[in-house]
Amino acid sequence: MAKGVPTSRLSRGSKLGAAVAGQIVRHQRTRVSMLGRSEQARARMAEESTIQAAEQVVTVLGGMKGVAMKLGQMLSILDLDLVPPDHRESFQRKLAVLRDSAPKTSFTAMRTVIEEDLGKPLDELFAEFDTEAIAAASIGQVYRATLHDGRKVAVKVQYPGIAAAVEADLKNLTMFAKFWRVAMPWVTPALLEELQLNLGSELDYVREAETQRHIAALFAGHPFFAVPDSIPELCSRRVLVTEFIEATSFEDIRAMPQAERNRVAEIIYRFYVGSLYTYNEFCGDPHPGNVMLCPDGRVAFVDFGLFNRMDPAHVEFELACLRAAAEERGEDLYELMVDHNVIDPTDGVSVSECLDYVYAASEWCLVDQELAITPELASGAFLLAIDPRATEFAAMKRQNLPPEHLFSRRADFLTFGIVGQLAATANWHRIAREWIYGEPPVTELGRTNQQWIADKERSNNGKQA
Numbered sequence: 001m002a003k004g005v006p007t008s009r010l011s012r013g014s015k016l017g018a019a020v021a022g023q024i025v026r027h028q029r030t031r032v033s034m035l036g037r038s039e040q041a042r043a044r045m046a047e048e049s050t051i052q053a054a055e056q057v058v059t060v061l062g063g064m065k066g067v068a069m070k071l072g073q074m075l076s077i078l079d080l081d082l083v084p085p086d087h088r089e090s091f092q093r094k095l096a097v098l099r100d101s102a103p104k105t106s107f108t109a110m111r112t113v114i115e116e117d118l119g120k121p122l123d124e125l126f127a128e129f130d131t132e133a134i135a136a137a138s139i140g141q142v143y144r145a146t147l148h149d150g151r152k153v154a155v156k157v158q159y160p161g162i163a164a165a166v167e168a169d170l171k172n173l174t175m176f177a178k179f180w181r182v183a184m185p186w187v188t189p190a191l192l193e194e195l196q197l198n199l200g201s202e203l204d205y206v207r208e209a210e211t212q213r214h215i216a217a218l219f220a221g222h223p224f225f226a227v228p229d230s231i232p233e234l235c236s237r238r239v240l241v242t243e244f245i246e247a248t249s250f251e252d253i254r255a256m257p258q259a260e261r262n263r264v265a266e267i268i269y270r271f272y273v274g275s276l277y278t279y280n281e282f283c284g285d286p287h288p289g290n291v292m293l294c295p296d297g298r299v300a301f302v303d304f305g306l307f308n309r310m311d312p313a314h315v316e317f318e319l320a321c322l323r324a325a326a327e328e329r330g331e332d333l334y335e336l337m338v339d340h341n342v343i344d345p346t347d348g349v350s351v352s353e354c355l356d357y358v359y360a361a362s363e364w365c366l367v368d369q370e371l372a373i374t375p376e377l378a379s380g381a382f383l384l385a386i387d388p389r390a391t392e393f394a395a396m397k398r399q400n401l402p403p404e405h406l407f408s409r410r411a412d413f414l415t416f417g418i419v420g421q422l423a424a425t426a427n428w429h430r431i432a433r434e435w436i437y438g439e440p441p442v443t444e445l446g447r448t449n450q451q452w453i454a455d456k457e458r459s460n461n462g463k464q465a
Helices: 009-018 034-046 049-065 066-080 086-101 107-118 164-173 176-183 191-205 205-218 250-254 256-281 311-326 330-339 353-366 375-386 402-419 428-436 443-463
Strands: 142-146 152-158 239-243 281-283 291-293 299-301 308-309
Touching: 009 250, 086 256, 086 443, 107 152, 107 205, 164 191, 191 205, 205 239, 205 308, 250 256, 250 291, 250 402, 256 291, 256 299, 256 311, 256 402, 256 443, 281 402, 291 353, 308 402, 311 330, 311 353, 311 428, 353 402, 353 428, 375 402
Parallel strands: none
Antiparallel strands: 142 152, 152 239, 281 308, 291 299
């Protein structure tokens, strides 16, 4: 019998308190300097007791679902070198459970949620309904169904009691600061604040349905993005019904030839990162379970509970910082960050530390060369940027990155992590120059996208004329 989700702050706090798990990159002018971190991290975590504690973290986070499991999903994507090589395969299998198939709740309980929220018996709402969940995530499970008009749909249903569980998690995040410092030092106070500000929005499926409808309309007819539309009349606070897309899973994509993985990775990069700089909005929850490959070659994206629209001025600030870092204009970058209250000028941050920190954290899109992304490279950049155990950039890590920028940087790191899972190669900088500098695209996908945008603008102008 499936266990329910523990919802009280005390019970969830006790689980966190019981789970305790206890690499420095040299800066080089050639850049691409994160790879050296891996061996030091593994050496530090090599004791058997630490391995067992790390695995306990995975088990506890997965069983809790909610916010705690969201941290576990981040852990799985970024491959954070918590255990030595001999144990990594087993550890990653457990992390994959967090990412793709969280502990499942009985269909009887989930059916009750559907019928309570939509106000009708299941057979009146759907012609067919497969009671075996096809996916499970941090706050709900996904089922396949057929409407009475024949349309195939995906039905995402929240776990009973998950709202209370998330609320308890959000309260516990700061209470267990000592746990995070010991078990996951990269879970910084700033990251906890960003999670508190944004994760509660995942509980509102009506809002998510509206967001998904907007994104599906935005990319309708796109040559390589596919976003299934929502079906508003069947959506409620705890139930989200969308079009169903037949597609290949991310794990199967990982087994494809290098050229296909490179292509999919570029599409992922354009969707999750390029959208911010093109449309001033982006999905804040990139992870492999939300990415699939359609038979026609398009890449399908799902799950828009964590979605953010940024003030264009904030987007331009990020672009200005990337341009300054790419051109090694340290003084300009430092002044930008002081002017935007990111750096306290009395806190001892030097111009060179500011430049090197931004470059190290974002160098995959700043290095003008072919770069093969690996999980180690992705996790190295993430840990270098925020892990307090790394002694480099100590002054920069004390600075205050506003939550809206922290949210976008987290999305960037997670995208980097997905690309690393595909072991993809590209000149990411040349792709990014489209939005950093407004330059013409240099890849076939970029040219195809540019043509689609131009055609869409002409069509819209024609309708308005």
